Amino acid sequence: MVSDDGAPSRRALLTGTGTALAGGVLALAGCGSVDTGKKAVKQTSASVRERDIAILGRALELERRTVAAYIACIPLLTRPERKACRQFLNEELQHTGELASLIKAAGGKAPPRADSYDLGQAATDGASARALVHSLEALQISSYLGWIPQLSPAPVRAAVASILTVDSQHLAMVRVMQDQDPVPGPFVTGST
């Protein structure tokens, strides 16, 4: 479903993401990181697993918040930007699946999805929409940089690092949409 201005409706976006999620799960099945991480996390002590579950739960909440932001922002963007951001939304959904899978493997239960997420000041146009997804991608990166060293064992850290890596790419491409330098420094920090 497409609205008068050519922008997809929220329903169409959600339907599209449902399809993409299925594709994402298929892609995940062929991916090594989550399976390796799942096997590894099962072999850790209960206390380590509890700590991991808490961190992964916070990461999942942040990914869901970013998904909500993309859903809210995509209709405000230009057609080429919408196409790219739908792709990024699908990938963020894949990240939620990966994190939920790791939580389950650690013996935990993924926290329920909230009815709504606080996205701060609402995006009202393309510029504020780009700024919002920029800020959330950056927040994800800075958060993962803090969380990953606390995770254990190493394969779980690697699995989560593969998510951080993609969020770094999203941030670079959102910067391109904002006419900013896509890679402003040699180390990702998530500070901007």
Next chain:
Amino acid sequence: MISGGGPTRRELLGAGAAGAAGLLALPASAAADASSTGEPPFSETDRLQRLIRLELLLVYCYRYVLASSILGPRAHERLAPFVGHEEAHVAALESRLKARGGAVPVGPDSIKTANRYLANRGVGGRLGQLKGERDALYLLLTLEQVTIGAYFVAMTKLRDSELITLVCQIMGNEAQHDAVIGLSLPKATPGTAVPYGLVQGLQ
């Protein structure tokens, strides 16, 4: 399928997925259980040396491509800062290596040596034989993906928190390079430049 002497991006990415699948075959607790599998014990010094060698190869290749006028102005402008990024990675890794008493490796000193290193790592394309921007971009793209793969493998082994953070920061940066190079390919868009939800590079 080979086009223009180099693999297509789709093929490269497919190879990336295959590489990721290959990682799946690794035992999950390989690092923790090295003694029982006969694997040599993991050494942070050794891993740092491997990463520095790759970074030095990247520096050499970026310098060569940027100096050769093979890139169009748009791609040249986008990729020019990456040499400095790779040099910063080398400096950061070298300081950690020296702190551990490791010997700092040297990078390639000639095109011939660089090409041998590229061949050893399974990277298609050779310096001195690049026929245009497309060849150069694919060579750099593949080498970036091989480097991301090396960082991913390092992540499955490292224990030191500070080193883990550094490796994450560099791996994310290399992935950004990968996306920007992808964006410089013909008909690319920001969406096609980030085609997968999980990135583990070529291994």
